[in-house]
Amino acid sequence: MSQLTGGLIDFSQNSLYFSALAIAFNPTFWNIVARQEYHNKTLTRLFNGNSLRACYALAITIFGLGLFRDALYERALRHQPFIPAYHHPYIAYVLFAIGNTLVLTSYYALGITGTFLGDYFGILMDEPVTGFPFNITGAPMYWGSTMSFLGTSLLYGRPAGVLLTTQVFLVYLGALQFEDPFTSQIYEKREREEQEGKKTK
Numbered sequence: 001m002s003q004l005t006g007g008l009i010d011f012s013q014n015s016l017y018f019s020a021l022a023i024a025f026n027p028t029f030w031n032i033v034a035r036q037e038y039h040n041k042t043l044t045r046l047f048n049g050n051s052l053r054a055c056y057a058l059a060i061t062i063f064g065l066g067l068f069r070d071a072l073y074e075r076a077l078r079h080q081p082f083i084p085a086y087h088h089p090y091i092a093y094v095l096f097a098i099g100n101t102l103v104l105t106s107y108y109a110l111g112i113t114g115t116f117l118g119d120y121f122g123i124l125m126d127e128p129v130t131g132f133p134f135n136i137t138g139a140p141m142y143w144g145s146t147m148s149f150l151g152t153s154l155l156y157g158r159p160a161g162v163l164l165t166t167q168v169f170l171v172y173l174g175a176l177q178f179e180d181p182f183t184s185q186i187y188e189k190r191e192r193e194e195q196e197g198k199k200t201k
């Protein structure tokens, strides 16, 4: 395998696989848990019927898993060969600036429950958020996060990071295929119910 990548990536490092596992695990975890909540109210039951508290608990869990995943990623990079051609601190800073702007402004626009799958708990936004950064991309948090991953690999000068960033990109792309239609369905359902509510009044 190392012949294939010309020694750019050290595939004998276990930390590389731990990082890849964490990257794949996180969106898988929150999608499974959120759907369980939507269909069976699993988390809300765990919090004695308090959906808001359950959603906050999930938010903290997802946030913590994210920090853990980031730590595993940095650890994996430190175990990898440094390749000068991949060392671009200035590009990295630009990516961090844009990436963090996208992530932080979408947190601000959505709030905690909007960011962390509140719709699956029945905590819906009053109306769709269409301002910045959602007028640039439908998934600013995912693209912002991907940019930060790429920035980190260029800051460290580790091509292994570019490979892991590609994985992050693909995992988010997969998550979007899964999440977007479901979220639209939740909001369409509310709209239908509101229409029916009006009719019976």
Ligand SMILES: *[C@@H]1O[C@H](CO)[C@@H](O)[C@H](O)[C@H]1NC(C)=O
Pocket (backbone or CB within 6 Å): 131, 132, 135, 136
């Ligand atoms: C997005 O919205 C912001 C502020 O609401 C605005 O300044 C910006 O020009 C908009 N961008 C696009 C691409 O529409």
